[in-house]
Amino acid sequence: MVRTRKLPSAAASLHGANNEYTEVDSLRRGLEILRLFDTRHRSLQPSEIAAKLGLSRATTAKLTATLAVHNFLRPSGSAGSLEPHVACLALGRAVKRGLDIIPVALPHMRELSQRFDVHVSLTTRDRLHMLVVEHCVPAGKMRLGLDSGALLPMVSSASGRAYLWAQEPAVRSKLLENLKDREDDGSFKLMSSVYAALQELEEKGWCFLASPVTSQTYSIATPIREDGRADFALAVMAVGPARLEQKLRDVVAPELLGVAGLISQALDRSRR
Structure with a gap:
């Protein structure tokens, strides 16, 4: 069963959604992981991801493993660290072209x-x-x-x-x-x-x-x-x-x- 929740009205307006918008929890968490990476945070340890998002280490491991399987994340040079992979680049290029x-x-x-x-x-x-x-x-x-x-x-x-x-x-x-x-x-x-x-x-x-x-x-x-x-x-x-x-x-x-x-x-x- 897919777990969903309604986004609070304040958060919905902040994210550009209407107040009846419903989220899928696992998808939201995966997207929040990807949002953590930027020009200042090119790689992150799983423990850092868990701490920033308030997730358990087990949940973080499952989510990052799924993202890695689909080429959104990959291991970086630092031991145990993760960094964005080619699927993120493909999305970014598609956005710019549009x-x-x-x-x-x-x-x-x-x-x-x-x-x-x-x-x-x-x-x-x-x-x-x-x-x-x-x-x-x-x-x-x-x-x-x-x-x-x-x-x-x-x-x-x-x-x-x-x-x-x-x-x-x-x-x-x-x-x-x-x-x-x-x-x-x-x-x-x-x-x-x-x-x-x-x-x-x-x-x-x-x-x-x-x-x-x-x-x-x-x-x-x-x-x-x-x-x-x-x-x-x-x-x-x-x-x-x-x-x-x-x-x-x-x-x-x-x-x-x-x-x-x-x-x-x-x-x-x-x-x-």
Whole structure:
């Protein structure tokens, strides 16, 4: 018998499901295991997986063995550790190919990156994080860990704040409530700066954030609207001395808004 449970209403809204959504427990647990792996956690011990998800070691062993049989996990170089395998790559490639926004946005992102010597990222929401879908690096610069698949906290990234601002009031309120309730990562401590960013977005259409990745980094972001929705955000990030902040605000920000508008228009035309 397959064990199922109804997702609580708060969790359902956070995951984008309606309140009548029903989960299959074993599938949910397997997916949660895969979610633990990212650019910062390339391999994990089974004991780490069990601790992070509150699972018994026996249950963890069964779930990871099933994922390994189907090529979603494999043993890594470290003794006993596991890492994602080729089936995850196949899924990721399929997702990227199915996103119409990527071929539309990428030429504009590359041009913006090279013209102003800035990083340019296209992101979308994954729970309470922003997932990097595409990233352009200026010539001769380091990637800074912002490859496709990287996760940025919504509360402490310019793209996350731009995404929040562009949502319908009910959705934005629910997301803000969830962020306030998070104590494990200190999100609630940043809420005053989040509200300040929302006000800046209301006035200018973009928001600024200092040190989003490391010291001496500066970022601005704006949402990309399509057919009445805003599922993506576009962000630029400069690396260097403090004077770059003024360049971002005065020179790059108007161009960023223009590029976001061009992408939105192209997407709307493609839907007609």
